Amino acid sequence: MPPLRIVQVSDTHLSRTHAYFQDNWDVFVDCMAEEKPDFVFVTGDICLNGPKHPEDLLFARTQMDRLPVPWRAIPGNHDIGDTPPDTRLKGPITKPRRAAYRTAFGDDYWVQDLSGWRFIGLNAQLMESGLPGEAAQWAMLLDALQDAEARRCVLLIHKPLYTKSVTERGCSLQALWPKSRKRVLALCEKYKVKLVASGHRHCYRSLRRGDTRLVWAPATSFIDTRKPKDGLRLTRRVGYIRYFFDGATVKHEFVEPPLFVNTDMRNWMAAHKSTTKLPPRPLRR
Numbered sequence: 567m568p569p570l571r572i573v574q575v576s577d578t579h580l581s582r583t584h585a586y587f588q589d590n591w592d593v594f595v596d597c598m599a600e601e602k603p604d605f606v607f608v609t610g611d612i613c614l615n616g617p618k619h620p621e622d623l624l625f626a627r628t629q630m631d632r633l634p635v636p637w638r639a640i641p642g643n644h645d646i647g648d649t650p651p652d653t654r655l656k657g658p659i660t661k662p663r664r665a666a667y668r669t670a671f672g673d674d675y676w677v678q679d680l681s682g683w684r685f686i687g688l689n690a691q692l693m694e695s696g697l698p699g700e701a702a703q704w705a706m707l708l709d710a711l712q713d714a715e716a717r718r719c720v721l722l723i724h725k726p727l728y729t730k731s732v733t734e735r736g737c738s739l740q741a742l743w744p745k746s747r748k749r750v751l752a753l754c755e756k757y758k759v760k761l762v763a764s765g766h767r768h769c770y771r772s773l774r775r776g777d778t779r780l781v782w783a784p785a786t787s788f789i790d791t792r793k794p795k796d797g798l799r800l801t802r803r804v805g806y807i808r809y810f811f812d813g814a815t816v817k818h819e820f821v822e823p824p825l826f827v828n829t830d831m832r833n834w835m836a837a838h839k840s841t842t843k844l845p846p847r848p849l850r851r
């Protein structure tokens with residue numbers, strides 16, 4: 567089978583009314599026109615504030631449709647709301663918010679088979695939400711792994727499985743919660759998942775857990791340099807990930823296009839506390 571060239575882009579945070587991050591997105595669309603990967607996966611936080619402003623979701627969809635190659639997306643907390651009670655942004659995932667996301671982007675979890683590989687998109691925020699779709703998503707994941715046959719499997723999920731350690735305790739909104747983490751990791755081990763590709767943290771990181779490569783994709787939108795000494799080896803730059811799937815192997819590289827600008831949220835946070843509270847800055851075209 568021919569090698570597969572895949573791009574993962576994440577945390578684009580697009581909005582027509584708060585167009586702070588449009589420039590890097592425009593550059594990214596040009597990059598895709600030039601390199602023409604076989605497929606682009608968008609790993610969440612596609613828009614700036616879907617839970618409060620559903621029109622952000624529809625605008626982000628129009629932006630994804632500018633991509634000159636096939637693409638598919640999974641939701642992030644800024645698209646669909648976070649795991650309840652969403653102690654940070656106070657906009658938890660609900661049935662209507664999930665429905666609004668699905669109206670804009672289609673299914674919030676799915677299976678995409680490409681040339682000998684099975685890519686499984688997951689809705690991280692649905693896990694431990696108590697919503698009706700939660701059990702159905704776990705069933706889909708198990709079925710997709712069991713029925714993969716000779717295909718090698720990749721999971722795409724907005725949040726990383728953990729931040730510092732698989733045994734870390736507590737329910738941080740930075741990563742999957744312990745119960746879901748344990749469940750996903752057990753499935754990765756049992757079904758020899760080759761790669762878990764996540765976003766959410768706005769930095770690049772690559773690590774390994776058993777036979778599974780864990781990749782944190784950078785954002786195209788902004789970086790956060792407020793905690794430079796959290797003990798992790800992270801690349802706090804904007805960019806995207808380019809993957810090469812060949813036979814049974816997957817390689818990847820962090821890409822920072824020369825025309826990308828690194829916007830650091832540090833200055834805003836002192837005054838506004840959250841990117842969702844930034845004043846309007848409409849797209850002027």
Ligand SMILES: [Fe+2]
Nearest residue numbers: 577611644766
């Ligand atoms: Fe984000």
Ligand SMILES: [Fe+2]
Nearest residue numbers: 611642643766
């Ligand atoms: Fe996020």
